[in-house]
Amino acid sequence: MRRLGLRARVTAAFAVGALLLSALMALVSYELVRRSLLAERERTAVRAAYFDAAVVRTGLDTDRPDVYEVLRSLDTGGSRRALVHREGRWYARTADEGPSGAVPAGLVAMVAAGDPAVQRVRVDGQPALLVGLPLSESTGYYEITSLRELEQTFQVLALALTVVAMTVAGSGAALGWYATRHGLRPLTAVADAAEKIAAGDVTARLAPGTDPDLARLSTSFNRMVDQVAERIERDRRFAADVSHELRSPLQTLSAAASVLARRREHLDERTATAAGLVVDEVTRFEHLVDDLIELARSDRPAQRERVDVVALARRVCRAQALPESLVRAEPTARAPWSVDPRRVEQVLVNLLDNAVRYGGGPVAVRLSRAGGSGVVEVDDAGPGVPPADREVVFDRFVRGRAAHARAGGDGTGLGLALVAQHAAAHGGRAVVGDRPGGGARFRVELPGALP
Numbered sequence: 431m432r433r434l435g436l437r438a439r440v441t442a443a444f445a446v447g448a449l450l451l452s453a454l455m456a457l458v459s460y461e462l463v464r465r466s467l468l469a470e471r472e473r474t475a476v477r478a479a480y481f482d483a484a485v486v487r488t489g490l491d492t493d494r495p496d497v498y499e500v501l502r503s504l505d506t507g508g509s510r511r512a513l514v515h516r517e518g519r520w521y522a523r524t525a526d527e528g529p530s531g532a533v534p535a536g537l538v539a540m541v542a543a544g545d546p547a548v549q550r551v552r553v554d555g556q557p558a559l560l561v562g563l564p565l566s567e568s569t570g571y572y573e574i575t576s577l578r579e580l581e582q583t584f585q586v587l588a589l590a591l592t593v594v595a596m597t598v599a600g601s602g603a604a605l606g607w608y609a610t611r612h613g614l615r616p617l618t619a620v621a622d623a624a625e626k627i628a629a630g631d632v633t634a635r636l637a638p639g640t641d642p643d644l645a646r647l648s649t650s651f652n653r654m655v656d657q658v659a660e661r662i663e664r665d666r667r668f669a670a671d672v673s674h675e676l677r678s679p680l681q682t683l684s685a686a687a688s689v690l691a692r693r694r695e696h697l698d699e700r701t702a703t704a705a706g707l708v709v710d711e712v713t714r715f716e717h718l719v720d721d722l723i724e725l726a727r728s729d730r731p732a733q734r735e736r737v738d739v740v741a742l743a744r745r746v747c748r749a750q751a752l753p754e755s756l757v758r759a760e761p762t763a764r765a766p767w768s769v770d771p772r773r774v775e776q777v778l779v780n781l782l783d784n785a786v787r788y789g790g791g792p793v794a795v796r797l798s799r800a801g802g803s804g805v806v807e808v809d810d811a812g813p814g815v816p817p818a819d820r821e822v823v824f825d826r827f828v829r830g831r832a833a834h835a836r837a838g839g840d841g842t843g844l845g846l847a848l849v850a851q852h853a854a855a856h857g858g859r860a861v862v863g864d865r866p867g868g869g870a871r872f873r874v875e876l877p878g879a880l881p
Contacts (some may be wrong), residue, residue, distance in 0.1 A: 441606040448602025449595060456591035464584055471580055472559060475510075476548060479561035479573040482512060487565050490516075497521040509579070513572040514565075515541075533572055537562050541570040550577070557581050620651060628854070632659035687712040732770035732855040734878075739767045739774060739804065743795050746778040752792060759797040767804045767879040773852040774876075777806060780845040781872050785810035789870055803858065804879030807871055814870045815862050824850035824860055849874060 482504050489500030501512050501523045514521040515538065532553045540547045541562040549560050557577040565571050619636055626634035635655060636648040690705040697705060740763075744754040767774075778795070785792040789810025796807040815823055826847040849872070850860040858875040865871040 437607070437610040440610045441603050444606025444609070445599050445603035448605075449599035452595040452598035456595045460584075460588060460591055463587060467580060467583065468577075471575070471577065472548065475559050475573070475575040476561055478510065478575070479563060479571070482506065482510075482573060483563045483565060483571040486512070486514065486571050490565065490569065498523070506573070509576045511574040513574070515570045515572065517568045532558075532574060533560060533562070538570070541572070616647070620647070623651070623655075625857075627655060627658070632662060683712050684716060732773055732852075734768045734770055734856075736766040737769055737771045737774065739769065739797055739806075739879075740764055742771065742775060743778055743797060743806075746775060746782065747795065750779070750782050750786070752782060756792055757795045757797070760799060762799040763797045763804065763880070765880065767876070768881075769804065769856060769876055769879050770852075773855060774806070777849050777852050777874055778808075780849050781806075781808040781874075784808075784845055784872070785812075788812060793865070793869060799880050800875065802878060802880055804876040806874040806876070809865045809871050810869050812869055814864055814868065820862050823862060846872075 485504060486500055489495060489503065490497065497514055497516060498521060501514065501521060504512050504523075506512055512523065513533065515533075532551060534549065534551065537547045537549050537560065541564050544564045544567075546564065547560075547562045549562075551558055551560050551574075553574060553576075557580075559575045559577055561573045561575070563571045563573075623634040623636055632655065635652050638645055638648040638652065687705075687709045691709045694702045694705055740757060740759045743757045743759075747754050747756055782792050782795070785808055789812035791811055793809040793811050794807075796805075796809070798805045798807070824846045826844055846860070853860040853874050853876065856876045856879070858877050860872065860874045862870055862872050
């Protein structure tokens, strides 16, 4: 399972913390309110029971008391039921209001012993409060007060506190998201600047005055980028200077080699063979110098403009003496692309040259769209690239085992490195995989090429 990011973890921590705190406060509040209301209701019920018991005692203090009539004289409302237990017999205002097991035997025994008692019971599945008071040695008064309304109040209170707890948890999550969004903004700026630098834009910097607490980070980052930019520029200038300095003697060698090549038929066999080797190595040297110069320029950001990449791909095929029918463009990729035309042309030239040298010849040049990215794919008819070589084949001066097996070693090892560098200059990447049906498929993704 993929690990959550920092923002998600902080947001979740805020949400869980707020939920736990609000749940704890809700439970404490609920318990305090519940105890308070129950205590108040119990006091009210006991006072009412004592008052009604006094009325019943007065009514029964006659020679021939009518218990039913005395109970009917009580003003108990709709929430209280009065019972009298006299000489082993139960009396109620009506026959339907009998005890029917609502009065526990233990409480009856306590009242018969002369002790008042209070107990919470359930009558017909509903909560109630039972108050028992002794009136005489053989008579006890019992009053059942319904707690149904109070239980409904508790239910509403519990629902309200639950909603409050969930709302507080949601607010905590929102607060965590807001805090991390603003707290991580400097890190986001660092990540954006690092991405730009990785894409070749060494002019990216952090604003030093955005946050006083991060001033040291911004200053150190900018200083590091300055040093990296100076190092890159120094290396680029060195490579360019060396390549240009090699141009003059190389042109002389090339002219001398061309003279030898024209006079090979007048030379003996061994001398002609040596002259051929010199011509081949001088040609390879020229390609290497050209690639080094191109590589020195490839570290700069891409200069994007609107380009008809389909026509560009066909023109490259013609220049490579390849049929234009190799180019296959999806309808969504026929619109002009926003790319650096020089870099894209170099990508196509190098991939086609790689297919000719090491892949048995190109099979197709595919132009397609993936979201807002333009995709260039070149298929070849070779044995493919082994999985062990697919990561390093785009490194400089690395050709891989397949290249060594299929070619005579006349490559420079910089062609695919330039492809990867040009893709990175557009913020994209270059990868290689298997072509359905056999062979290799080189894929170059260029983000932002298509609207």
